Amino acid sequence: MFISAFAITLLVAPIQSTEAAAAKYQNCKELNKAYPGGVAKNAKVQNKGGKTKYKPTVSPSLYNLHTGMDRDKDGIACER
Numbered sequence: 001m002f003i004s005a006f007a008i009t010l011l012v013a014p015i016q017s018t019e020a021a022a023a024k025y026q027n028c029k030e031l032n033k034a035y036p037g038g039v040a041k042n043a044k045v046q047n048k049g050g051k052t053k054y055k056p057t058v059s060p061s062l063y064n065l066h067t068g069m070d071r072d073k074d075g076i077a078c079e080r
Contacts, residue, residue: 022062028069028078038079039063045075052079 025031031039037054041063049072056076066077
């Protein structure tokens with residue numbers, strides 16, 4: 001009986017992903033409250049703007065929502 005209840009829980013319970021919960025921020029100030037180092041499109045990008053204080057969070061879906069906030073087009077939106 002326990003195995004059946006466990007199997008049903010696995011089938012019914014939704015699987016959540018951090019990528020699925022990507023939010024749209026109005027500006028870099030709002031985005032930096034949640035992601036102090038900004039958002040990078042992948043782990044291989046390098047900051048063109050010089051030295052930064054924080055490491056960016058890698059999230060392709062979040063970056064794609066905020067490409068307009070990547071002023072220097074280096075693959076990191078709102079880096080600081």
